[in-house]
Amino acid sequence: MIYIGIDPGLSGAIAFLDAEKGHLSIMDMPILEVRRNNKTKNEVNPVGVAIAMGLAGKVSRAVLERVGAMPGQGVTSVFSFGRSVGIIEGVLATMLIPVDIVTPQVWQKAAGARGGKDGSRQRAMELFPNYAGMFIRKKDDGRADAALMAWYAATK
Numbered sequence: 001m002i003y004i005g006i007d008p009g010l011s012g013a014i015a016f017l018d019a020e021k022g023h024l025s026i027m028d029m030p031i032l033e034v035r036r037n038n039k040t041k042n043e044v045n046p047v048g049v050a051i052a053m054g055l056a057g058k059v060s061r062a063v064l065e066r067v068g069a070m071p072g073q074g075v076t077s078v079f080s081f082g083r084s085v086g087i088i089e090g091v092l093a094t095m096l097i098p099v100d101i102v103t104p105q106v107w108q109k110a111a112g113a114r115g116g117k118d119g120s121r122q123r124a125m126e127l128f129p130n131y132a133g134m135f136i137r138k139k140d141d142g143r144a145d146a147a148l149m150a151w152y153a154a155t156k
Contacts, residue, residue, distance in 0.1 A: 001060035004053075004097070005149025007142045008065060008085045010042050014049070015146035016056050019154040024131050026143045027052055029084075044084040049091045061098040063107065063149040064088060100153070104145075107152040117141035124148055 005015040012029045030048025033040050053059070067085060092099045108114075113123040117138070124144035125132040128151075135144045 001058060002056050003060055003150045003153035004056065004062035005146040005151070005153060006062060006064045006088060007145040007149070008044070008067060008088050009081065009142060010044065010084065011139065012142040013146040014052055015143070015150040017147070017150035017154055024128050024147060024150070026131075026134055026146060029142070041080075043080070044087045046087045046091060049088055050095070053091055053095050053097060059097050061100065061153055062092055063153040064092070064099050064101050065107070065145065065149060066101045066103045100156075102149070102152070107149050110152050110156070111148040113148055117144075120144040120148060127151055 001019065003017045003019060005017070007013050008029070010029060010031055013026050014029065015024060015026045017024050030045040030052065031042045032045040032048070034043050035041075064085070067081065089099070108120070111123055111127070113120045115122070118141075121135045121138075121141055121144040124135045124147045128134075128147060131147070134140060135147070
């Protein structure tokens with residue numbers, strides 16, 4: 001069975017964990033460029049998310065991070081982030097993939113991740129030493145979060 005962890009941000013990722021085989025694969029969140037009000041913006045690509053889910057095989061369940069507005073975020077940013085989460089929820093529902101929406105505090109505590117984004121990267125390297133190269137860079141924190149959520153889904 002495949003367990004999926006999803007960090008829904010534009011710099012997030014989707015992790016697929018085959019708990020039986022111990023195989024982990026991760027893809028950065030599929031995005032596309034759109035033009036609005038004479039500005040180019042990035043958005044989560046619904047087709048890219050659907051293709052990724054379709055290639056996953058038999059999915060036991062997915063864990064999607066429960067997110068909300070953060071202090072200092074502008075209205076446009078919050079709306080864009082909410083739209084990204086909605087796209088992902090819609091794809092999961094359409095593909096009949098069971099999903100748990102979990103706060104970061106819950107999955108981080110269960111996974112033993114401490115110390116923010118660097119702590120997530122470190123813990124992902126400990127849990128998945130054969131895949132540590134996927135978590136080396138600071139900007140790989142979305143990959144680490146997704147991997148830890150997939151681990152949480154598999155062990156819950």
